[in-house]
Structures are given as C-alpha cells and as structure tokens.
Amino acid sequence: MGRDIRIGRRRFVILAGSGLVSLAIPRPSDAAEQSWQAMRSGKAIVLMRHAQAPGTGDPEGFRLGDCRTQRNLSEAGRSDARAVGALFRQSGISAARVYSSQWCRCLDTARLLGLGPVTEQPLLNSFFDSRGDGDRQTRGLQNWISEQTGSAPIVLVTHQVNITSLTGIFPASGELIVITKPNGGPITVLDRISLTSAG
Numbered sequence: 001m002g003r004d005i006r007i008g009r010r011r012f013v014i015l016a017g018s019g020l021v022s023l024a025i026p027r028p029s030d031a032a033e034q035s036w037q038a039m040r041s042g043k044a045i046v047l048m049r050h051a052q053a054p055g056t057g058d059p060e061g062f063r064l065g066d067c068r069t070q071r072n073l074s075e076a077g078r079s080d081a082r083a084v085g086a087l088f089r090q091s092g093i094s095a096a097r098v099y100s101s102q103w104c105r106c107l108d109t110a111r112l113l114g115l116g117p118v119t120e121q122p123l124l125n126s127f128f129d130s131r132g133d134g135d136r137q138t139r140g141l142q143n144w145i146s147e148q149t150g151s152a153p154i155v156l157v158t159h160q161v162n163i164t165s166l167t168g169i170f171p172a173s174g175e176l177i178v179i180t181k182p183n184g185g186p187i188t189v190l191d192r193i194s195l196t197s198a199g
Contacts, residue, residue: 032191034190035178035190035191035193036091036092036093038178038180038190039091039093039153039178040091040092040093040153041151042150042151042152042153042154042181043180043181044178044179044180044181044190045145045148045154045155045156045178045179045180045181046096046153046154046155046156046176046177046178046179047156047158047162047163047166047167047171047176047177047178047179048084048109048155048156048157048158048174048175048176048177049157049158049159049160049163049171049172049173049174049175049177050073050077050101050103050105050106050108050109050157050158050159050173050174051073051076051077051078051080051081051084051105051109051112051173051174052073052074052076052077052080052173052174053071053072053073053074053077053105053173054071054074055071057071057128058070058071058103058126058128059071064102064103065102067104070103070104070105071105072104072105072108073105073108073109077105077109077173077174078108078112080173080174081108081109081112081113081174082112082113082114084113084174084176085112085113085114085115087193088113088115088153088155089114089115093115093153094115095115095116095152095153096115096116096152096153096154096155097116097119097150097152097153097154097155098110098113098115098116098117098118098119098154098155098157099118099119099120099121099124099154099155099156099157100118100119100120100121100124100156100157100158101120101121101124101125101126101157101158101159101162102120102122102124102125103125103126103159106124106157106158106159107120107157109157109174110155110157113155113157115153115155118157121144121156123137123140123141123144124141124156124157124158124159124162125137125158125159125162126158126159126161126162127161127162128159128160128161134161134165135165137162137165138162138165138166141162141166142166142182142187145179145181145182145187146181146182146183146184148181154181163177166179166187167179167187167189169189169192171192172194174194175192175193175194176191176192176193176194177189177191177192178190178191178192178193
C-alpha cells in the first residue's frame with residue numbers, strides 16, 4: 001500500500017512493507033542537486049525539526065530522559081522520519097554525523113533516519129519554556145556549528161524554536177533547512193525541503 005507525500009512542490013509515493021520504506025524520487029532540479037551536493041561534500045549542514053509529535057511544548061512534569069513524561073512521535077511522525085531517511089539515501093547520503101536534542105521526539109526522529117549513530121548535543125535542546133536562554137544558546141550553537149570540520153554530511157535534529165532563532169525560518173515538522181557551514185561567518189540558508197502528508 002502506498003502513501004502520497006510532497007517534498008517541496010514534488011509528489012512521491014512511499015511504499016511500506018516489512019518495516020522498510022521505499023521512496024520513488026524523480027531527477028532533482030539543478031538547484032536541488034546543488035543543495036544535495038553541498039550536503040554530500042560536507043559544505044552544508046542540515047537542520048531538521050523533529051517529525052510529527054502531537055501537542056505544543058511539553059506536559060507538566062516533563063523530565064529529560066523519561067519519554068513517558070514527554071510529547072512523543074505519532075505513528076505518522078515515525079513514518080515520515082523513515083521517509084526522510086530514505087530521501088537522504090536515494091540522494092546519495094547513506095551515512096552522516098547525526099546530532100540530536102536530548103528530547104525523546106528528536107532522538108527518535110534522528111534514529112529513525114537510519115543514517116548512523118546519534119550523538120546527543122545539549123545545544124540542540126528546546127528552550128521553548130525558557131525563552132530567556134534562547135539568545136545565549138543560539139550563539140553557542142552557532143559557534144559549535146562553525147567549529148565542525150571534515151567532509152562528512154552533518155544532520156542536526158532539533159526543535160522549531162532553535163531553528164527559528166538560528167535562521168528566522170519557522171519550519172514544519174520534519175522539514176529540512178539546509179545551511180552553509182559558516183566557518184566563522186554568517187549562516188546562509190541554501191534550501192528548504194519540506195515533507196508533509198498529502199491529502
């Protein structure tokens with residue numbers, strides 16, 4: 001059985017069976033291919049908002065490390081995270097350095113991508129309930145991103161508030177924001193790749 005999805009203005013069909021996801025992808029446009037090439041060569045970094053997790057913020061009694069106290073991915077969110085991982089692989093990225101917020105919905109999204117081991121990075125943690133920390137944390141994250149070296153693709157799974165503070169973009173659940181590796185300069189957004197259920 002298939003499920004239609006849209007990535008940007010393009011439509012694809014996900015075929016799920018035996019726990020695997022197959023994503024049929026047409027030839028990308030020249031602009032999209034440039035973004036994927038930048039990701040493959042490590043010249044760009046991907047910011048990803050965690051996949052669908054119903055609700056806003058975190059429940060009362062939230063505890064880091066206890067998924068029972070947190071908002072978690074829905075089944076659609078888990079499916080979309082796998083589909084994004086399939087998109088990476090079919091676009092030439094089968095492995096990446098994957099970093100995640102310590103929130104369960106981000107860690108689960110990062111693991112479901114299937115791109116390799118996931119490293120927790122506290123600078124990617126949400127500051128939704130402590131907005132006063134946002135500017136300091138964003139500066140810390142920008143500095144950390146600037147320090148990353150090597151040519152391996154890098155994927156950072158985080159939250160809406162973190163991505164908005166860093167780029168000015170309000171991303172959808174599961175959306176990819178492709179940014180330049182700043183190397184001490186300003187961050188530039190190269191592309192947005194949006195994955196949403198159609199229909």
